[in-house]
Amino acid sequence: MAEFTTVARPYAKAAFEHAMAANALQNWSEMVGFAAAVVADEQMQALLSSPHLTHEQQRDAMLQVCEGKLDAQGQNFIKLLSENHRLLALPQISEIFEHLKAEFEKTIDANVMSASELNAEQQENLKQKLATKLGRQVNINVSVDPTLLGGLVIEAEDMVIDGSVRGKLTKLSETLKV
CATH class of the missing domain: 1.10.520.20 (N-terminal domain of the delta subunit of the F1F0-ATP synthase)
Incomplete structure (x- = not known):
């Protein structure tokens, strides 16, 4: 509201x-x-x-x-x-x-959607890379979305990183329509 x-x-x-x-x-x-x-x-x-x-x-x-x-x-x-x-x-x-x-604690929550399950090492690696990029401690919530075909979609506050195969195919389709 x-x-x-x-x-x-x-x-x-x-x-x-x-x-x-x-x-x-x-x-x-x-x-x-x-x-x-x-x-x-x-x-x-x-x-x-x-x-x-x-x-x-x-x-x-x-x-x-x-x-x-x-x-x-x-x-x-x-x-x-x-x-x-x-x-x-x-x-x-x-x-x-x-x-x-x-903001005070310099933390951020990130939702990660993956086409397949991420193991603990992959999750930790992703957390570290996001922490470096965002300059904050990152708490990630990982979910699986098989419709992505492959790759990841990361949402953190107002930022979205679409590295999924579905996202790339959509961008390619839009480019070819022009």
Whole structure:
């Protein structure tokens, strides 16, 4: 939901700065991620969007579902979001928070689709080459897509490297059409 991104950014930055100051980045990541997953649930969205419930009732429901997963600061964050009618922005807050965390930790997640299974040595080799190219530590998620015919497709944030046979055939076909 793009409309929540502008609203979410200041909350994500504030949560990130607080987590940094408290040296609790991983804990905050887990808390915000859990709360975002709760809000993403259809039933919770219906409850949080209900005009029949007060914001206090919505806040209390959210805190009850998240009981045991949020520390005192996490609960205060939920209360603040509730007071400002921003609970539905939690999935975007989490996404922005994780992006800030990845930038700080100099990490990036890359999705790798391969035509066949990659062994551990190939995966490690790929991680090292991507880390060199991107200047960050790379976490790769490998999946197999036999429709690629051969090669790899790598997606990392807004970058896509299509080294698949299917991709090369598509480019060749487009070139021949011109």
